[in-house]
Amino acid sequence: MSMLDGLRLLDGLRFRNISSPIHKIDPRAKFVYVCALFFVAILFNQIIPLLILFLSQVPLVIIARVKKEWLRLIRGSIFFAALIFAMNVISLYFYGGYPSLASIIEHSLAMTLRFIVLVESFSIFFLTTSPDIFGLSLEQMGIPYEFCFAFTTAIRFVPVLAEETQTIMDAQRARGLELESGGFIKRIRNYIPILIPLIVNAIRRSLELAEAMESRAWGASKKRTNLYALKMGGKDYCFIIISIIIILISIYVWLFIKIPSITQIMQL
Amino acid sequence: MAIIRASNLTYTYPFAEKPAFKNVNLEIERGEFVLLTGPSGCGKTTLCRCFNGLIPHFYGGTLEGEIIVAGLKPSEHAIYEMAQHVGFVFQNPENQLFALTVEKDVAFGLENLGLPRDEIRRRVDWALKVTGIYDLKDRAPFELSGGQQQRVAIASVLAMQPEIIVLDEPTSFLDPLSAKSILEVIHRLNRELNITVILVEHRLDLAARYASRVIVMDEGQIILDEEPRKAFLEEKTKMVGVGIPKVVRLYLLLREDGINLSRVPLSPDEAAESIVEVLESDRG
Ligand SMILES: Nc1ncnc2c1ncn2[C@@H]1O[C@H](COP(=O)(O)OP(=O)(O)O)[C@@H](O)[C@H]1O
Ligand SMILES: [Mg+2]
Numbered sequence: 019m020s021m022l023d024g025l026r027l028l029d030g031l032r033f034r035n036i037s038s039p040i041h042k043i044d045p046r047a048k049f050v051y052v053c054a055l056f057f058v059a060i061l062f063n064q065i066i067p068l069l070i071l072f073l074s075q076v077p078l079v080i081i082a083r084v085k086k087e088w089l090r091l092i093r094g095s096i097f098f099a100a101l102i103f104a105m106n107v108i109s110l111y112f113y114g115g116y117p118s119l120a121s122i123i124e125h126s127l128a129m130t131l132r133f134i135v136l137v138e139s140f141s142i143f144f145l146t147t148s149p150d151i152f153g154l155s156l157e158q159m160g161i162p163y164e165f166c167f168a169f170t171t172a173i174r175f176v177p178v179l180a181e182e183t184q185t186i187m188d189a190q191r192a193r194g195l196e197l198e199s200g201g202f203i204k205r206i207r208n209y210i211p212i213l214i215p216l217i218v219n220a221i222r223r224s225l226e227l228a229e230a231m232e233s234r235a236w237g238a239s240k241k242r243t244n245l246y247a248l249k250m251g252g253k254d255y256c257f258i259i260i261s262i263i264i265i266l267i268s269i270y271v272w273l274f275i276k277i278p279s280i281t282q283i284m285q286l
Numbered sequence: 287m288a289i290i291r292a293s294n295l296t297y298t299y300p301f302a303e304k305p306a307f308k309n310v311n312l313e314i315e316r317g318e319f320v321l322l323t324g325p326s327g328c329g330k331t332t333l334c335r336c337f338n339g340l341i342p343h344f345y346g347g348t349l350e351g352e353i354i355v356a357g358l359k360p361s362e363h364a365i366y367e368m369a370q371h372v373g374f375v376f377q378n379p380e381n382q383l384f385a386l387t388v389e390k391d392v393a394f395g396l397e398n399l400g401l402p403r404d405e406i407r408r409r410v411d412w413a414l415k416v417t418g419i420y421d422l423k424d425r426a427p428f429e430l431s432g433g434q435q436q437r438v439a440i441a442s443v444l445a446m447q448p449e450i451i452v453l454d455e456p457t458s459f460l461d462p463l464s465a466k467s468i469l470e471v472i473h474r475l476n477r478e479l480n481i482t483v484i485l486v487e488h489r490l491d492l493a494a495r496y497a498s499r500v501i502v503m504d505e506g507q508i509i510l511d512e513e514p515r516k517a518f519l520e521e522k523t524k525m526v527g528v529g530i531p532k533v534v535r536l537y538l539l540l541r542e543d544g545i546n547l548s549r550v551p552l553s554p555d556e557a558a559e560s561i562v563e564v565l566e567s568d569r570g
Contacts, residue, residue: 150386171384177428178380223381230382232344233374234442238366239400245393245410247403 040082045155047254054261055139068131084145149173290314294351306332307506324503338372373443375453379435383427413445433464495553515550533557
């Protein structure tokens with residue numbers, strides 16, 4: 019995976035200004051929901067509940083009208099998913115006391131699915147939450163403004179950096195730089211002529227930004243106002259209650275219901 | 287009283303061997319439209335940085351002499367205090383916009399000042415309307431064209447209701463058409479809101495017509511300070527390689543041929559007017 023692919027993946031996380039019922043939910047409520055999904059995904063390590071969890075998010079994605087971006091993110095995570103799968107198979111084969119290859123593969127698949135569910139819920143959150151609003155909710159939760167500002171600014175500059183990287187790569191290629199040649203060390207060294215201008219530019223850019231911030235009264239008042247204010251409404255509380263119900267149900271299932279594995283079902 | 291007064295102002299950047307400018311004396315009155323020009327590296331940007339306290343607070347270095355801006359000594363007031371009197375628009379539109387929506391960007395300075403929310407809303411809407419970008423208020427700044435971005439930058443300093451706006455080559459990243467419309471916006475701020483404008487600009491063809499005064503710098507010194515119709519006739523202006531407006535060159539060419547226009551034109555319209563005048567008086 020090259021640096022540019024990494025940036026593209028980040029660019030996939032970029033918020034797009036669409037309006038949908040999910041976009042309108044308070045980020046704090048959505049955050050509780052994502053935490054609930056995380057909790058459930060960590061709680062279970064069998065394929066069936068993880069698959070149900072995965073599929074149950076699909077309607078949400080469709081309501082939020084971010085199907086394309088969401089698919090791109092899932093596709094982007096396939097590389098890591100494959101890595102996780104391979105590592106699981108290898109380590110379970112050598113160390114785990116698993117009875118058969120089939121059960122090793124099933125367990126590894128479950129772990130991979132868990133990862134994908136985590137990515138999925140994470141992306142639903144970021145695809146439907148404007149970073150500005152997210153920063154604001156952090157601010158309202160008492161996180162220092164400087165930190166929230168750094169966060170939103172970083173997000174704001176992802177597309178700019180991606181474009182700049184592309185420009186520098188094109189320029190260096192035009193001057194004869196070959197990126198994909200040579201051995202491992204050589205390949206890493208190939209990226210130096212791209213990294214240096216990128217870093218120099220980034221430093222210059224951040225100085226200019228600092229200058230512009232100062233010129234617009236940065237730090238003038240300890241009590242900074244925000245143009246927007248977040249207020250939790252009935253829908254948001256509903257969303258939180260749904261999240262809590264999801265957690266309760268899964269704890270119940272986890273405690274009292276024995277979940278069969280696919281291997282067991284096949285043997286029946 | 288002058289809104290900006292500098293006397294014997296000399297500034298040296300940290301670690302620099304020689305001053306970026308030396309013994310600058312300058313008085314600018316409220317409501318003026320000052321066009322500051324001169325070859326690259328002559329110290330225009332550095333001088334502008336003194337107006338809102340970026341020098342000395344942000345850049346350090348040694349500032350000698352005296353400067354008073356809007357009744358304040360920038361060295362004795364924090365940049366955020368100066369920012370309420372002096373708006374600063376930078377060259378690169380990309381690196382002066384931080385937020386993810388236009389209106390949030392315009393609100394940035396007011397948020398920093400801690401103004402009440404409805405006051406911010408009122409001023410943001412006003413600034414967006416004055417600069418003609420109200421329709422873009424929910425867009426992301428990075429999706430906009432350079433010209434639109436520069437309007438956002440202007441709106442965001444305008445929202446702070448400064449008495450002075452300093453613009454450092456605001457059109458150098460723009461195509462001629464967007465440059466023209468940005469200059470028109472600046473002109474309107476000066477004429478309708480009586481904001482003092484200090485515009486650093488190389489595009490004299492487009493900017494000259496709006497200026498009430500032209501200052502030319504070279505090698506850290508002010509070498510010319512005149513009203514525009516006189517400034518471009520000076521030998522010194524040509525000497526430092528400031529490209530005088532084409533219509534002024536036309537005026538000079540006609541004069542060589544013995545045709546005297548009634549005044550030095552600063553825009554094609556003015557030139558056309560004067561030429562028609564001459565033609566009609568010939569006929570008559
Ligand atoms: N941040 C800086 N640090 C040190 N020297 C600088 C800095 N910025 C500009 N200079 C120097 O100060 C002089 C004037 O530059 P500047 O004010 O940027 O000129 P202009 O804006 O007219 O092109 C130049 O010699 C330049 O090298
Ligand atoms: Mg400059």
